[in-house]
Amino acid sequence: MKPAQFSYIAPETVEEVLAALAEHGDEAKVLAGGQSLVPMMNFRLARPSVIVDIGRLAADESLDGISVDEGTLRIGARVRHRQLEHFPANGLGPADGPLGSLLRGLARWVGHLPIRVRGTFGGSIAHADPAAEWCIMAQTLGAEMVVRSSTRPMRIVAAEDFFETVFTTSLEPEELLTEVRLPVLGPDWRVGFCEFARRAGDFAVVAALTALRIEDGSIVEARVGAGGVAGTPVRLRAAEAALVGAIPTPAVFHEAGLAATGEVDPSGDIHGSAGYRRDLTGVMVRRALGAESIPTPV
Numbered sequence: 001m002k003p004a005q006f007s008y009i010a011p012e013t014v015e016e017v018l019a020a021l022a023e024h025g026d027e028a029k030v031l032a033g034g035q036s037l038v039p040m041m042n043f044r045l046a047r048p049s050v051i052v053d054i055g056r057l058a059a060d061e062s063l064d065g066i067s068v069d070e071g072t073l074r075i076g077a078r079v080r081h082r083q084l085e086h087f088p089a090n091g092l093g094p095a096d097g098p099l100g101s102l103l104r105g106l107a108r109w110v111g112h113l114p115i116r117v118r119g120t121f122g123g124s125i126a127h128a129d130p131a132a133e134w135c136i137m138a139q140t141l142g143a144e145m146v147v148r149s150s151t152r153p154m155r156i157v158a159a160e161d162f163f164e165t166v167f168t169t170s171l172e173p174e175e176l177l178t179e180v181r182l183p184v185l186g187p188d189w190r191v192g193f194c195e196f197a198r199r200a201g202d203f204a205v206v207a208a209l210t211a212l213r214i215e216d217g218s219i220v221e222a223r224v225g226a227g228g229v230a231g232t233p234v235r236l237r238a239a240e241a242a243l244v245g246a247i248p249t250p251a252v253f254h255e256a257g258l259a260a261t262g263e264v265d266p267s268g269d270i271h272g273s274a275g276y277r278r279d280l281t282g283v284m285v286r287r288a289l290g291a292e293s294i295p296t297p298v
């Protein structure tokens, strides 16, 4: 299939991007790596009449940089999945603890190599597929999205207010996602991830991400999230409650998995019934909690 007719704008500065988005409103779409937008246009699931390509902008620190600032890791929207697979590229010592392991490990689960070379971190977040690894991470860790436009002051949007439903965020048509901020996880955090997909490189049927802060052998803080079980990635608060205060053991992880199963209400589709996805959520959570490292897709 070929896309419907569109006009193409390739601005040279962020200000020109914002001006183009403000001028064309919901007729326009940002083109980043094109790994989701172009297939959707080819299938005529998206029919923007104006494409604003951010791939030809001159290098821009806010869009292309990865930096650490007082406990916060900032990832520019135009950073490619492949760059995160090799994180940290430029010696970001403090961030290269559990969060670094998570970024490197999760990146390998995003599609195939050619997709990771072209696709961008911000494109994945803005596309808001509820099973996308970066969206699950953003929701679970409580990321903040930095959003700019020419019509109002810069906004910082919490992940829980950013993801609205399938492929839908609180971004306005004239807004550009420029950066995502993540909390740096210190050495007392232990991270885990588990994903079930039908084939390597496919989107997850269900995936779970966990982060536990352990002090004196007990869990003092827990973050548990899942994708593929609702219109957005979700925080699993009952599973988190089952973990906080406990000693991390397989039995506790089993209880947290059961709690996760009880708190999701997924829909069924051709990849799995609602009941299957619900049960799978518990299994993914339990395995993520017990994982010694982020697994490699096979």
Ligand SMILES: Cc1cc2nc3c(=O)[nH]c(=O)nc-3n(C[C@H](O)[C@H](O)[C@H](O)COP(=O)(O)OP(=O)(O)OC[C@H]3O[C@@H](n4cnc5c(N)ncnc54)[C@H](O)[C@@H]3O)c2cc1C
Pocket: 029, 030, 031, 032, 033, 034, 035, 036, 037, 038, 039, 077, 109, 110, 111, 112, 115, 118, 119, 120, 121, 122, 123, 124, 126, 127, 131, 132, 133, 134, 171, 175, 176, 177, 178, 201, 202, 203, 204
């Ligand atoms: C075969 C295949 C398998 C894949 N498997 C996976 C997978 O397993 N896991 C996964 O997470 N992803 C997967 N993807 C999607 C891939 O990760 C995409 O790269 C990503 O979803 C979109 O990033 P992009 O830079 O290509 O964005 P684009 O396709 O260019 O844009 C996607 C959407 O986001 C908007 N957008 C992009 N950047 C911005 C911005 N800065 N501000 C505002 N809006 C913006 C666009 O307007 C568009 O609506 C797969 C893709 C393919 C083709």
